Amino acid sequence: MTTARLLWVGWLMQMKMLARSSFNTLLGIVYPLFFATVAFFMFRAGDDPKPLLYASLGAAVMGIWGATSTAAGGSLAQQRWHGTLELLVAAPAHFALILLPTTIAMATIGIYSMASTLLWGWLVFGIDVQIGDPLAFLIAVPATVISIGALGFLLAIAFVRFRQAWALGNMLEYPVWLVSGFLVPLTLFPGWVLPISWALAPTWGIDAIRGAALGGSPWEDIAMALALGAGYVAIGVLLVQRTLRAARTKGTLALS
């Protein structure tokens, strides 16, 4: 109960902080539209509306991943700068329980990007968002958000240890959306890329969302996304104490 409460309050406070930054909100809404526009032009061929919806959903999930990968690094750099990172580490709560809701909140705020991308596609390119299985879609979206948040959590542990690791988040933004098949089908990649794609929860998340929207069976993909998310959390929990000890030994929790 205490753990659930801590996760809930942590998520809520982070959501409040993120939602109150009008600049970040604007960026989260406008920034993905450029990628979406490029994707729509790429996929606008023939009369079949399905490829456009395929691209629209891919661009939408790109927004969720982008919000998590860059914001997780940026947020921890800010927490280090504002001195709150030290206060979080100095608290008796397990650090994983503090960090996990933070990155899940970042992924959640990425839903702004998803909504703006789908709306943009509908308004400017006339893409009708017709969801084949609304129930599966309503489950696939939060499952994807949670699993992407869990991947962000794993990254954030590196951000805690290394002062400049926020750059890693920016660096990973494009490669992950590329090999997760957000815009380009995985069948186009060489065979050695596939194991990397399969190890990434966003790959299964986008498949689940597309499966629910375009027809297909999304449940296996939902289960895989959640299982991988749980795996990231388990690895993170194992790593976090060791990472914190290294940060306390090296003195990297603060700027000075």
Add this chain to the structure above:
Amino acid sequence: MGCLTRLGRVNVVEAIDLRRTYKTTTGTIRRRSLEVEAVRGVSFEIAEGELFGLLGPNGAGKTTTIKMLITLLIPTSGSARVLGHDVVQDARWVRKHIGYVFGGDRGLYERLSALDNLRYFAELYAVEPRGQRARIDELLELVGLKGREKERVEGYSRGMRQRLHIARGLLHDPPVVFLDEPTIGVDPVGARELRATIASLTAAGKTVLLTTHYMFEADALCDRIAVIANGEIVAQGTPAQLKAGVADGSVVEVELFGVEEDRVERVRTLDGVRTATLEDRDQKQLLIVQTAPGLELTHAILSQLNGASIGRVSSREPTLEDAYVQLVTSA
């Protein structure tokens, strides 16, 4: 619990030969690794209910020492215990039983209200959910923020932020509180109110470690003081004991205008001069010279300043500040 002091009180905080070294690099292409010794063998004890001051200039090692005690830094060598628990081996236990407050603008979530900041940290410190609101109200009352708690922290003054820091550090009612320069940058009225709050902590039975570089603050609040300079403790005792260390001399103050450091160096070489420091005061400078007892050095000092534009000259008894300057400059 820690061991007993000679007066039969329990030692709540014990630092034993604490050392902390940082590795840093210089250069862009040819990088060189450097080791900086921030704390070099610091030892002290704080008894239950005591308000202990760690006094020192910027960069002396105060914050590094406090960060080792509150488990944020692992000592390079030496050890420390809080309430008998090792700060490295029992870090989680120690964290549950201490409060940490630091000075300045940092350490708060700006976009959240004071109430949300306190609610969040109440969760992190496992404050009983049913008692959280009452505890937060009690603390808001204590630090004088009642009625302003729903405003976002980004609109708070420095003094209000500092009071919120104190409330945050006390949420879980810790028996030991670490205050790292809590009045830094706060206006005189706000600082006075904060000092009253700090004094009330020991009245409530808490053990407090306060770091500061304000002499009068340490003098007014602390039962005992350790002066730290260049990572080492150079003196330890009650404010009266530290003052007694320089009480046998006297202090000559000379107002100057546009004097160079080399003339001050000449004053320092005079027989009987213990310390000579030059401080900038608005348009003028103030030369403070501590002298050995029984000597009248005013004329000798003025002759070394020959040619400089001199204002008021006065002589007075030494204060705790003079004791501090002597200790720190001779370290």
